[in-house]
Amino acid sequence: MDRYQKVEKPRAEQPINENEIRITSQGRMRSYITYAMTLLQEKGSSEIVFKAMGRAINKTVTIVELIKRRIVGLHQNTSIGSTDITDTWEPLEEGLLPLETTRHVSMITITLSKEELDTSSIGYQPPLPADQVKVSTDFEYDGEGSPTARGRGRGGRGRGRGRSSRPAPGNGYAQDEYEDGGWDGPGGYPRGRGRGRGRSFRGRGRGNYNNAPYMDAQQDTGGYNQESPRGRGRNFRGRGRGGYNNGSYMDNQQDVGGYNQESPRGRGRNFRGRGRGGYNNEPYMDTQQDAGGYNQEFQGRGRGRGRGTRGRGRGFRSNRPNQAAEGETQTTKISLVHFWFSLVKMNHEDVDILIVGAGLAGLTTALSLHRLGLRSLVLESSESLRITGFSLSLWPNAWRALDVVGIGNTMRQTSTLIKGFKIASLDTGLITSEQAIDKDGKFKGYESRSVMRSDLLEIIVNELPQGTIRYSSKVVAIDELGPFKLVHLADGFVLKTKVLIGCDGVKSVVAKWLGLQTPISVGRSVIRGLAEFPGGSSFDPMFHLNFGGGVRFGFLPVEDKTMYWFCTFPPSQVPTYEKDWKVNPIKMKQFVLNRINKMPQEAQDVVKRTTLSNISCAKLKIRLPWNVLFGNIVKDNVCVAGDALHPMTPDIGQGGCAALEDAVVLGRCLGEAFLKKQSEYDDDEFERIKKGLQKYGKERRWRSFSLISASYCVGFMQESKWTLMSFLRKVWFSSYTSTAFLKMTTFDCGNLVC
DSSP states (O other): OTTEEEOOOOOOOOOOOTTEEEOOSSSOHHHHHHHHHHHHHTSOOSEEEEEEEGGGHHHHHHHHHHHHTTSTTOEEEEEEEEEEEEEEEEESSTTOOOEEEEEEEEEEEEEEESSOOOTTSTTEEOOOOGGGOOOOSOOOOOSSSOOSOOOTTTTSSOOOOOOSSSOOOTTOOOOOOOTTSSTTOOSSOOOOOTTOOOSSTTOSSSOOBTTBOEEETTTEEEEEOSOOTTOOOSSTTOSSSOOGGGOOEEETTTBTTOOOSOOTTOOSSSTTOSSSOOSTTOOEEEOGGGGGOOOSOOOOOTTOOSSSTTOSSSOOSSSSOOGGGGTOOOOHHHHHHHHHIIIIITOEEEEEEEEEOOSHHHHHHHHHHHHTTOOOEEEOSSSSOOOOSSEEEEOHHHHHHHHHTTOHHHHHTTSEEOOEEEEEETTTOOEEEEEESSSSSTTTTOOOEEEEHHHHHHHHHHHSOTTOEEOSOOEEEEEEETTEEEEEETTSOEEEEEEEEEOOOTTOHHHHHHTOOOOEEEEEEEEEEEEEOTTOOOOOSOEEEEEETTEEEEEEEEETTEEEEEEEEOGGGSOTTOTTGGGOHHHHHHHHHHHTTTSOHHHHHHHHTOOGGGEEEEEEEEOOHHHHHHSOSEETTEEEOGGGTOOOOGGGSOHHHHHHHHHHHHHHHHHHHHHSOOOTTOOOHHHHHHHHHHHHHHHHHHHHHHHHHHHHHHHHHHHOOOHHHHHHIIIIIHHHHHHHHHHHHTOOOOOSOO
């Protein structure tokens, strides 16, 4: 792009609320924290909102965590999004055409409030315990580099840090707006003028490496990718971290291996250096253990901006060792220093395959990869394995998948074999049809079993290597670093991954990042329950289905002494004055009993025996089929699976079965990408990953489309109150749906290895 220049766009006027703070990657953390605390403590604001884009997201999460640990009782709500920014480039040479480039930029909004926020929001976090909050008004860290005490200017002839896209001489500071094209940003890089230490042209800080791009993975992801004439960076004749007079520099977080080239007149951290002062000509070690200060006497000379005498940057303001090393009491400042390091400098990890969501799809995908010898990491936002729902009906397609991953026989031992269907009318209580699946007929040889969801998940977890699942890991943002994906967690931790798989359910963060539309309500809800029969139930192992009046009620045995039941219905069935009934299990239970009052007493006993703690209610949602067909279910090295891909109604019992199919197909496609024998003709690894996920998307797109469509249509016909539909349901529905349903269960997901 050196033959093009970026066309500056007119700034869009966007109003900013009084309690809104927009974080940029150039702004000082101290300034943001001070302003936020002023709003909350002095100006009486009950709520503040932080907004950030791109490289500023990590800084925003860190700022919020620091504020929460200084003010008691702050509720937090986090929401994420993304936007595409188009840049126009005009050629500097004749014969070239103008170009347009599009960047996919992540966005984050974090709300801190003294009052309780919406606790049902996926991004809600309650206030920290009071013992984790240290109230203090003394905060000196400014968020630039190492957070140890800063002696800038106090040793004489100090140099300010001008950081602006406009001239800011001396010690002046002018905030540079967001440079990724959002808000009011000019799109350029700050140019420190005068004697300031800006990061680009004529800057004396972290300029380029002799005009090579500089990569700061923690905060400035993507690097400074403009040419920097006379840039004085870290190498030859550099005035920042260059030189070292052949002393090795070790920075475990970013610059492992040091700068091992000779640097004549390098003004770095060694003899007469202008960086961080000399360590008596000893190599400089910047490791995680150095956060508490450097306890040797420094010998910075001349106009050196090191940490010794007359230090102009980050020194201890005296020509003596750090007093903290001599046993003096640590202050709140040093405590915050250590905390900052734990959040920012030590919060990075690389993984090959990252799975978001420890549900059925996520855990089975991890197991599929494990069977191929591939290690993955599964993130779960809750503190322990979360079990939603009570029972699953698994059909032949699901058992094929379980056999492929090696747990089919184990699961059969804890499941109940279903021998057929009984269909009855809720209006009369009479059985209208009955179909066996273990005898001669169209269902012969079809294996259907009911299992406890908790049993299935626990068996999968026991097969995974220790440490595969990481709990209390809520994803708040997704960013890009070249071909890698950066996943930001609520605690400030950042994971860099080659492959990102979203198995995080209906409210999927990954699906939202891919641009998939939010699942919509189908206008029906479901109440589920689990009844206990200590002495055993008298029901045969059959699937009992009952229709009538727009309601569908069903139940089946899960174990000898346990019965699972459900009731689906439209909102019109609920009186308008019952506003809180969906969170009141007593009213839920009574609602179901009122709808099945014409059923035999033994059927009503299934609901009556259910304890209130075993009753739940949820709205039924689906992803629009055409959104799956034409949307981005796969993009480069990111994809979705399970309910994050194909949320559907439970009317054909294929939600869990399809998730198991996804896991096997995805494991096979990624196995081909990672385990393929490389030769001189092979594409690089990321290209193989991209092709593998495209293959997965091609296999699962039409399958997901057909499952979502079929489940919705079956549910509509089952619960419709139209007279014609009611007649067809009694005469024709059973035969039609059984044939269509059989086709759905014959799908073969294949093996893990082709």
